[in-house]
Every structure is written in C-alpha cells, then in structure tokens.
Amino acid sequence: MGEYTGRIEIARPPAEVFAFLADLRNMPRYLPTVTRVGPQGHHDQHDDVAVEGEADGHAYRNDGWLKAEPEARRMRWGSHTMQDYGGSLSVTEASGGSAVELKLSLTPKPEVAERMQQEHGSIDHGMRISVERTLGAIKAACEQGGEVVRDSANDEDPADSRPFGSSATLNPDI
Template sequence: MGDYAGRVEIARPAAEVFAFLADIRNMPRYLPTVTRVDPQGRHGDHDDVAVEGRAEDHGYHDEGWLKAEPEARRMQWGSHGQHGYGGSLEVTAAEGGSVVALQLHLASKPGAAAHGPGDAEMQAALQRTLASIKACCEAPGGAAAQETGQGTDELPDSRPFGSSATMNPDL
C-alpha cells in the first residue's frame, strides 16, 4: 500500500464545501462504503467517531478519530483499529469556487499484498471519492443548502461512484 493523493475543483465557495465535508452526518453521502458515522466524544483536539459500512461484499465497523480545523479548512483522521491508516483533506479557495485536496496513507497488513487492491485500484478509488464529493457539493441543494439548513435530504447518495479506498477493512 502507500500514500495516495488527489484533488478536485468544485464550483462552490471553499467555506461551504468545508462545512459540508466536516459535518460527520454528511460522510455517508460522499464516502461510498460508509453507511453510518456516530460521534463518540471529544478527546483533546479531536473527536472520536464510530464508522460502519460495507466494502467488498462484507460489513465493517471501525473506531477512529477526526480533527477538523475550520480556520484552515483542513481535516485529519485515522483509525484506532487499523494501524497505519490515516488521511487528510484541505479545501482552498480557487477561481470559480474551491479545490479539495485529499491524501490517504495506508500501511500494508501482513498478507494484504496478495489479496488487497493494487496502487492503480487505490488511486482510482480515491478519484471516485473525489468525484462523489464534487457531485454532492455541486448538486442542487448541495453544500450551500446544507450550510443554511435547507435541502440536505436531497443530496445525492455517493454509492453510484463505487467503493472507496478510505475505509476498506482488507487493507
């Protein structure tokens, strides 16, 4: 496994995009394998979360942490159960909207190289996740409506974009 990075331009203001992404209630909308995220309390500078989902035809449950830095429009996360899994994203202002830059770090489990996805598959899964973020934020009733509390039930579901590299339990 290793490190993976990607970015996507979104035709919405950076503050709106970050607010949408940092709200854990929205994570199942843009992370294709995630079906539920529950807060588990605040510890120091981060929030603990429990994540449930389905990847490669089986369910998973993981507990991890999420640190949001609204002033910098940056988030970092990791898993308590999957050693070597973590990531970050940053939303920056750009002409015509914003840019979301996503980074993942996935350390190999013993035996994972023989059974897990390769680098090209992981990069493709990361790109599908970025496409899902773009679709959710740019859809009518997307991130801007979420910011004002209107239209959040009308956001598209991300699962048509395929599985995500971000919470694959086989990595």
C-alpha cells in the first residue's frame, strides 16, 4: 500500500476552509470525478456515505465512511469495500490563511497502476501529481469560488485529479 501526502496554503481562514471541505455537498467542486455524495447513516465513530461519479468513462457508486472532527479541523475517510484505502485531511493556521495537508493510503488497481506507470514513469510520481492537482482544486474552490485556471503551457487540466479523485471518492476502478 502506498502512502501519499501533500500540503498547500490557502488565503482563507482555517475555520472557513474546514467548513467548506467538511460539507459533503462541496466535494464535487474539488474532486472532478464526483457527481454526488450523500449521507447513508450514522455510527458512533463516523458517518456512512455513498459516493457517485464517473471516472475514465465509467459510472461508479461506492459506500464508505467519513469522520469530521471540527474541533481539530480534521477529516478521515475510508471504504467499506476496499480495506487498503483511507485518507485524512487537516486544516491548520498558516501565514496569510490556512494550510491543508492531505494524506492518502491506497494501492491502485492494476490497470490504474499500469496507466500511471506509462503516463508518469512511476506509480509514486503519478500519485504525487494527483495529490498536487487535488490540492490545487481545493485551493481554487476555496479562493476563487471553484474556478480552475487552465495552464496554457501545459495541455493538461490542473483539476484533473482522477487517480486521486477517483480513489478519494471510493471509485471501485482504483
């Protein structure tokens, strides 16, 4: 299982950034593969969620859990079906606003790993790019109301975080 981390600073107050990220309705604004997220019930330790979306031309739905800890400005999540998948996100104070730190633990499915190997030279490099793109999309959503500026020097969409976004949304294709 791979462990991937990233950090980005956002020019908004930590409480505001955490409130935005902890609201499930906002998830499609920074995870481009997600079309819908909804609560499925509550347990003592976490909330069950259902995630729907599309990745690589395939619709998916998966069930998982999410635990928001507002007092610590931290969220943790995982999948009910993929035991080697989980993540956390924390929002802290930083000069000029907030810092968001993202941690992801997962083993990409073989076909995704092969694509990352071909496109990025290694799975780790592909995952690092995906984490950076996701953090960039979070920053854009928090600072610019969700608009992502395309990089004309790079033909890729900076919000294209499919490898991370798919797995973060419990996509069974990962």
